[in-house]
Amino acid sequence: MKVWVDQDLCTGDGLCEELCPSVFVLHDSLSYVRTPDGSPLFAGGSMSMADVPEAVLDKVLDAAEDCPGECIFLEP
Numbered sequence: 001m002k003v004w005v006d007q008d009l010c011t012g013d014g015l016c017e018e019l020c021p022s023v024f025v026l027h028d029s030l031s032y033v034r035t036p037d038g039s040p041l042f043a044g045g046s047m048s049m050a051d052v053p054e055a056v057l058d059k060v061l062d063a064a065e066d067c068p069g070e071c072i073f074l075e076p
Ligand code: SF4
Pocket: 005, 009, 010, 011, 012, 013, 014, 015, 016, 017, 030, 031, 063, 066, 067, 068, 069, 070, 071, 072
């Protein structure tokens, strides 16, 4: 599974980073995803898609479900 964030819709509340800091990182009040080695993908949008480690998939799904901006997207 891969994940990306649409920064145009992100409210910057930081819920995703609280739930799963190994995958999400706040930068200038917007959320970005990290690659499994921890590198943030600051280009953003669908061009910045990161693999979701199996161990944190549930947390990433929770973040996507609870995201107030509805801007966390998961793809096979
Ligand atoms: S939970 Fe959603 S709206 Fe909130 S910071 Fe994360 S991506 Fe942005």
